[in-house]
Amino acid sequence: MVNIISTFCIGLGVVFWLWGTLPLLDIGVAPSGENRSILFKLHSLSVSDTLGSMSIVVGLLFRLSREWPLLLLALFSLAIWNTVLSYVLAYTYCDSGTPSGRLN
Amino acid sequence: MSLLDFSFKLMLWFLLTADSSLVNIAIGVAVALLLPQFGASQHRGTSTFGLLKVWLQMLGRIAIAIPQAYFEAFEMMLNPHNVEEVTVVQGEPRETAGLVFLDIFLITFTPKTIVLNYTTHGQYVVHSVRPRRLS
Numbered sequence: 012m013v014n015i016i017s018t019f020c021i022g023l024g025v026v027f028w029l030w031g032t033l034p035l036l037d038i039g040v041a042p043s044g045e046n047r048s049i050l051f052k053l054h055s056l057s058v059s060d061t062l063g064s065m066s067i068v069v070g071l072l073f074r075l076s077r078e079w080p081l082l083l084l085a086l087f088s089l090a091i092w093n094t095v096l097s098y099v100l101a102y103t104y105c106d107s108g109t110p111s112g113r114l115n
Numbered sequence: 116m117s118l119l120d121f122s123f124k125l126m127l128w129f130l131l132t133a134d135s136s137l138v139n140i141a142i143g144v145a146v147a148l149l150l151p152q153f154g155a156s157q158h159r160g161t162s163t164f165g166l167l168k169v170w171l172q173m174l175g176r177i178a179i180a181i182p183q184a185y186f187e188a189f190e191m192m193l194n195p196h197n198v199e200e201v202t203v204v205q206g207e208p209r210e211t212a213g214l215v216f217l218d219i220f221l222i223t224f225t226p227k228t229i230v231l232n233y234t235t236h237g238q239y240v241v242h243s244v245r246p247r248r249l250s
Binding site: 083 | 232
């Protein structure tokens with residue numbers, strides 16, 4: 012039972028990883044044919060990097076419960092640093108030009 | 116010395132070492148006391164109790180934000196969110212820099228919204244995606 016939950020969490024994380032990184036390749040995702048903005052990619056990257064990785068670590072937590080302190084620390088670090096990094100990237104992107112002009 | 120700050124450092128220490136022996140607890144307490152305090156200069160004279168209440172509310176909001184983030188991820192996967200927009204959201208006035216950080220964290224953590232900037236008037240510039248159909 013624990014193995015099934017664990018495999019489900021890890022599988023979900025892998026699906027999130029693949030789905031979130033697909034827009035980076037610019038394969039026909041934008042309807043207008045233009046490349047997606049960095050900010051749009053950041054939205055899907057937060058799905059893969061933060062939520063996908065967290066899901067994988069939770070899956071590992073079920074499987075390797077004796078290592079819970081380190082895995083919990085990894086979970087906190089993933090949540091905080093990935094989120095802050097996407098804020099910092101978004102902030103610097105806006106700093107380098109007018110974002111609203113580029114988006115519409 | 117803020118109690119919250121101290122317990123946060125101690126918690127990180129115990130998670131890192133995963134050792135509950137007396138010696139390790141002593142080292143952890145010493146390290147937590149010796150490290151400089153986070154954001155000490157921003158404190159504007161609120162009582163510890165009042166601050167504790169706000170932080171507990173924040174913990175509740177984090178507990179809500181995690182399932183919400185996964186829900187939004189599924190929404191984005193099932194229904195393409197092609198429209199991007201920038202909005203300005205008026206945030207609540209915050210006492211410390213740590214609370215502003217948590218506000219930005221909570222908005223950016225959910226995949227549909229990312230904070231671009233925080234103005235001095237307490238406003239968050241938020242970039243978000245939504246499906247085309249609603250427009």
